[in-house]
Amino acid sequence: MKTSLGAKTLLYPTPVLLIGTYDDGGRPNIMTCAWGGICCSEPPCMAVSLREATYSYGSLVRSGAFTISLPSAAQVKEADYVGMQSGRNTDKFAELGLTATKAEKVDAPYVEECPVVIECRLTHTIPLGLHTLFVGEVMDVKADETVLNSRGCVDVDKMRPFAFDPGNGEYIGLEGVLGKAFSIGDQR
Amino acid sequence: MKTSLGAKTLLYPTPVLLIGTYDDGGRPNIMTCAWGGICCSEPPCMAVSLREATYSYGSLVRSGAFTISLPSAAQVKEADYVGMQSGRNTDKFAELGLTATKAEKVDAPYVEECPVVIECRLTHTIPLGLHTLFVGEVMDVKADETVLNSRGCVDVDKMRPFAFDPGNGEYIGLEGVLGKAFSIGDQR
Numbered sequence: 257m258k259t260s261l262g263a264k265t266l267l268y269p270t271p272v273l274l275i276g277t278y279d280d281g282g283r284p285n286i287m288t289c290a291w292g293g294i295c296c297s298e299p300p301c302m303a304v305s306l307r308e309a310t311y312s313y314g315s316l317v318r319s320g321a322f323t324i325s326l327p328s329a330a331q332v333k334e335a336d337y338v339g340m341q342s343g344r345n346t347d348k349f350a351e352l353g354l355t356a357t358k359a360e361k362v363d364a365p366y367v368e369e370c371p372v373v374i375e376c377r378l379t380h381t382i383p384l385g386l387h388t389l390f391v392g393e394v395m396d397v398k399a400d401e402t403v404l405n406s407r408g409c410v411d412v413d414k415m416r417p418f419a420f421d422p423g424n425g426e427y428i429g430l431e432g433v434l435g436k437a438f439s440i441g442d443q444r
Numbered sequence: 445m446k447t448s449l450g451a452k453t454l455l456y457p458t459p460v461l462l463i464g465t466y467d468d469g470g471r472p473n474i475m476t477c478a479w480g481g482i483c484c485s486e487p488p489c490m491a492v493s494l495r496e497a498t499y500s501y502g503s504l505v506r507s508g509a510f511t512i513s514l515p516s517a518a519q520v521k522e523a524d525y526v527g528m529q530s531g532r533n534t535d536k537f538a539e540l541g542l543t544a545t546k547a548e549k550v551d552a553p554y555v556e557e558c559p560v561v562i563e564c565r566l567t568h569t570i571p572l573g574l575h576t577l578f579v580g581e582v583m584d585v586k587a588d589e590t591v592l593n594s595r596g597c598v599d600v601d602k603m604r605p606f607a608f609d610p611g612n613g614e615y616i617g618l619e620g621v622l623g624k625a626f627s628i629g630d631q632r
Contacts, residue, residue: 257588257589258556258561258586258587258588258589259586259587259588259589259592260548260584260585260586261584261585261586261587261596262584262585263487263488263581263582263583263584263585264488264582264585265482265484265485265488265489265582266560266562266585266598267459267481267482267490267512267514267562268459268514268560268598268600268603268605268618269457269459269605269606269607269618270459270481270482271455271456271457271458271481290482291481291482291483291484291485292481292483293455293458293459293479293480293481293491294453294455294458294478294479294493294610295479295480295491295493295572295575295577296453296479296493296572296573296574296575296577297453297479297495297573297574297575298573298574298575299451299572299573300451300452300453301453301572301573301575302455303481303483303491303577305482305483305484307485324455326455326456332623333623333629333631334629335629336623336625336626336627336629337629337630338629339625339626339629340626340629340630360448368446372454372456373446374454374455379572380570380572382568382570382579384483384484384487384489384567384568384579385484385485385486385487385489386484386485386486387483387484387485387486387489389483389484389491389579391570391572391577393451394451394452394453395451396448396449396450396451397448397449397450397451397452397454398446398447398448398449399446399447399449400445400446400447401445401446401447404447405612408449409611409612410454410456410609410611410612412456412609412612412614412616415456417456417457418457419457419607419618420625421598421600421625422482423597423598424593424597424598424600425624425625425626426600426623426624426625427623427624427625428600428618428619429618429619430456430457430607430616430617430618430619431616431617431618431619435520435521435524435614435615436613436614437524437527437608437613437614437615438524438527438528438613439524441521441522441523441524441525441526441527441528442525442528443521
């Protein structure tokens with residue numbers, strides 16, 4: 257027997273994405289976004305939803321490009337701070353001592369200090385209400401060599417990604433591996 | 445200095461969603477989906493991406509409704525198994541001894557044994573390539589009382605959600621709280 261919590265935005269886990277754009281003066285900016293995820297395998301695409309009121313919204317629409325920088329748990333305070341400020345009146349890179357590196361494949365900056373970054377080219381703009389869903393085709397993924405395992409894949413224990421809990425407004429760490437996908441289902 | 449991993453689908457964390465639909469014979473089915481997330485706050489909306497080849501795809505389009513059941517770490521093997529089978533030739537609810545409960549607000553079944561479930565009404569269908577992105581307005585969220593905290597919110601330590609690691613094809617648990625959002629950013 258389940259209890260109704262009403263019509264709301266609740267999902268576990270929800271990611272913490274730092275969306276990077278250049279504004280119309282060419283100044284790099286980042287915002288924190290938890291409404292996003294992978295949305296297509298071929299071509300590889302990411303979905304991120306932004307409110308039109310954000311400073312990044314106009315920059316993303318104008319440039320047709322954005323990056324997603326994935327912070328490590330060691331950067332959780334910086335990620336939270338980014339979500340509390342607006343690029344309209346703050347240079348968040350400067351405030352936090354972060355480095356804005358121009359993406360290689362698209363016209364947008366990423367956070368050099370984040371262990372994994374994704375370069376996206378805007379392909380779809382879908383107004384939904386308070387948020388607009390933007391689909392970006394992934395043009396490249398880059399990672400620090402220090403977070404890669406011997407197979408050249410991201411090692412979660414080294415990268416230390418974390419999640420957002422939209423119900424309680426908290427950040428949650430990710431712990432050890434529970435099992436291999438397309439495999440442990442056969443071990444019930 | 446970052447290493448290019450190429451254009452691929454990589455994101456941490458990625459959720460593990462069990463998408464529930466009725467087929468055209470009214471039989472309940474579930475599929476595992478990791479390409480999804482919250483995509484709008486008002487109205488509350490969820491995005492899930494399905495391949496047209498899946499059995500659930502046709503059911504979702506026909507009914508205009510779907511549910512998202514969020515499994516607990518205790519159900520990781522069942523979730524993996526659901527992702528390895530097709531509802532075309534398997535009754536996954538029966539195979540796994542799971543209960544299909546008809547959603548209250550939409551014409552779709554959810555997994556009674558999952559701690560949190562989301563009832564969605566299809567509002568947008570956006571073909572992207574291998575996957576089609578479906579947007580569903582959240583009509584209700586339901587949770588087992590056993591996973592709620594004293595404020596009536598989901599307690600992550602009780603619910604034990606987990607994530608998918610698309611780079612390594614593994615499931616990852618979520619651990620303790622790292623900090624309060626819109627708060628710890630001020631404590632740098």
